[in-house]
Amino acid sequence: MANVIRLQPERLTQSGFSMFGDVIDIDETKQPIMINEGTTERFHKLAAVELNGKDQFDGQNTAQAIMSIFRAQPRTLPMKIAMMERHPLGSQAFLPSNDTPYLVLVCEGEDAPDPATLKLFVAKEQGVNYHxxxxxxxxxxxxxxxxxxxxxxxxxxxxxxxxxxxxDCDIIIDADTVNKMIKEMA
Structure with a gap:
């Protein structure tokens, strides 16, 4: 019999997400830097780009920070989670182009993802930067x-x-609990 894990979503906050990365959003409690002749508020250094690893030929760190656009297709809930990924040589930041809620699923694990540590977040008008x-x-x-x-x-x-x-592990994201969280955030 498979072990069933039903993920409970929580609101994405910096304190809840800090061990996994940075939440990229406007923190109204911090004073922005005024720039461009006082016409623009700059919320400074919300996340750091990590560029690790050495080139196999000359031993230099020749990595670059790049920007891309991803077009994500909607997922259907309930959804079974079968895999996780990670990027050992650099951070990865996602900044949504609109205010549509999306899910962020992370976990701990040294050599493999540990299903007992899974955390599901609902993000709205926020980006994330995975360490x-x-x-x-x-x-x-x-x-x-x-x-x-x-x-x-x-x-x-x-x-x-x-x-x-x-x-032997069924990990499920339930539609009802996610929709309830999204309504609470509205």
Whole structure:
């Protein structure tokens, strides 16, 4: 008989997410820096881009921070979670292009993702920056196609590890609990 884990979503906050990365949003408790002749508020250094690893030929760190656009197809809930991924050589930031809620699924684990530590967050009008080597699920858009601006690492070395969960573990994201959380956030 499979061990069933029903993930309970929580609101994405910096304190709840800090061990996995940074929440990228406007923190109204912090004073922005006024720039551009006082016409623009700059919320400074919300996350740091990590570029790790050495080139296999000359031993130099030739990695680059790059920006991409990802178009995420909506997921259907309930959804079974079968795998996680991580990027050992750099951080990876996702910045949504609109205010459509999406899910962020992370967990701990040294060599493999630990299903007992899974944390599911609902993000709305927030981006996330996964620290290098953080286990996370690929994009989990809801309801509509969602476009994300992505900042991550390009360069030599393998910067993607994927790991499937064992078949004796059923990990489920339930539609009712996610929809309830989204309504509470409205």
């Amino acid at each position: 290098a080597n953080t286990w996370h699920h690929p994009l989990l858009a809801l309801d509509d196609v969602n476009v994300f601006w992505v900042v991550d690492r390009a360069g030599s070395g393998n910067n993607l590890e994927e790991q499937n969960f064992s078949n």
